[in-house]
Amino acid sequence: MFSLSSVFVGLLCVATASAQLITGAFTCEAAGEYTLCQNLWGAAAGVGGQNSTLISTSGNEVSWMTNWTWANGPNNVKSYANVESSTVKGAQLSNITSVPTAWNWTYATKSSDIRADVSYDIWLGTTPDGTPATTASSYEIMIWLSGLGGIQPVGSVNTSGIQIGGHNWTLWSGPNANWEVFSFVSADGDITSFTSDLNDFFEYLVANQGVSTSQFLQAIQTGTEPFVGSADLIIESFSVSLS
Ligand SMILES: *[C@@H]1O[C@H](CO)[C@@H](O)[C@H](O)[C@H]1NC(C)=O
Ligand SMILES: *[C@@H]1O[C@H](CO)[C@@H](O)[C@H](O)[C@H]1NC(C)=O
Ligand SMILES: *[C@@H]1O[C@H](CO)[C@@H](O)[C@H](O)[C@H]1NC(C)=O
Ligand SMILES: *[C@@H]1O[C@H](CO)[C@@H](O)[C@H](O)[C@H]1NC(C)=O
Ligand SMILES: *[C@@H]1O[C@H](CO)[C@@H](O)[C@H](O)[C@H]1NC(C)=O
Numbered sequence: 480m481f482s483l484s485s486v487f488v489g490l491l492c493v494a495t496a497s498a499q500l501i502t503g504a505f506t507c508e509a510a511g512e513y514t515l516c517q518n519l520w521g522a523a524a525g526v527g528g529q530n531s532t533l534i535s536t537s538g539n540e541v542s543w544m545t546n547w548t549w550a551n552g553p554n555n556v557k558s559y560a561n562v563e564s565s566t567v568k569g570a571q572l573s574n575i576t577s578v579p580t581a582w583n584w585t586y587a588t589k590s591s592d593i594r595a596d597v598s599y600d601i602w603l604g605t606t607p608d609g610t611p612a613t614t615a616s617s618y619e620i621m622i623w624l625s626g627l628g629g630i631q632p633v634g635s636v637n638t639s640g641i642q643i644g645g646h647n648w649t650l651w652s653g654p655n656a657n658w659e660v661f662s663f664v665s666a667d668g669d670i671t672s673f674t675s676d677l678n679d680f681f682e683y684l685v686a687n688q689g690v691s692t693s694q695f696l697q698a699i700q701t702g703t704e705p706f707v708g709s710a711d712l713i714i715e716s717f718s719v720s721l722s
């Protein structure tokens with residue numbers, strides 16, 4: 480015989496252990512208005528591993544964590560564990576008035592040799608839909624809230640001393656495959672509590688870098704690109720919406 484309480488305990492274990500931790504290289508799971516993906520696309524450039532865990536969702540907020548250790552290939556990105564918004568996509572830039580976002584995060588632990596960013600990865604293209612990093616992509620816009628260990632974005636420095644949303648940024652630019660990459664890198668050190676309107680970044684690129692307002696917002700992803708070291712990164716809360 481077994482008691483009712485042991486059945487409940489068993490069900491809880493299934494829900495927390497198998498539904499929320501993901502360990503496969505390309506495993507994804509539903510996370511409220513987001514999809515959480517491991518995306519260990521560069522793992523072959525090094526040795527190590529990474530796991531990600533969905534902590535909770537509430538409305539358009541998501542909380543998650545990722546736990547990684549990578550060695551070798553110090554200049555190669557190993558992965559981009561991320562959440563991608565399922566709701567904020569498909570709009571034309573000319574139609575967007577604001578893209579409010581809030582993100583706070585912390586490293587619970589990190590190694591002294593860590594090389595990693597904590598970043599937005601935003602994809603634009605000429606059609607409303609299109610998978611990130613494909614022939615459908617025109618622009619990749621990164622916003623680095625953190626870049627530790629001397630890592631650099633694609634390309635070279637384009638413009639220094641940009642002020643957007645109360646923070647200072649250095650803009651890097653350069654080509655990657657068939658799309659152009661713009662990376663706004665924090666010049667103020669780690670921004671661990673970020674509240675902003677992403678449309679301010681889009682308007683900057685339209686005004687200063689020739690990005691057309693006919694471009695469509697195809698995806699907004701947020702996560703981390705580790706190169707080497709080890710860390711437990713906790714995303715306490717992330718949200719993005721569109722109006
Ligand atoms: C990820 O999970 C696998 C399977 O449980 C485990 O073997 C591995 O050590 C974990 N890796 C990290 C970096 O926590
Ligand atoms: C991360 O993984 C390491 C190695 O598996 C483990 O010792 C540590 O407790 C994990 N941290 C968290 C926050 O899960
Ligand atoms: C632009 O906004 C209007 C009004 O909200 C909407 O009907 C239309 O579908 C939008 N078009 C695009 C391409 O986003
Ligand atoms: C900055 O990027 C624009 C294209 O968007 C380019 O025309 C310009 O030459 C770049 N400037 C530098 C210093 O790289
Ligand atoms: C941005 O840079 C200016 C000039 O160096 C500085 O005064 C200001 O504190 C910086 N802003 C932040 C948020 O650090």
Ligand SMILES: *[C@@H]1O[C@H](CO)[C@@H](O)[C@H](O)[C@H]1NC(C)=O
Nearest residue numbers: 540581582583584672715716
């Ligand atoms: C992170 O954001 C959540 C939700 O907005 C908030 O409850 C929490 O206090 C924030 N934590 C920090 C350290 O800013």
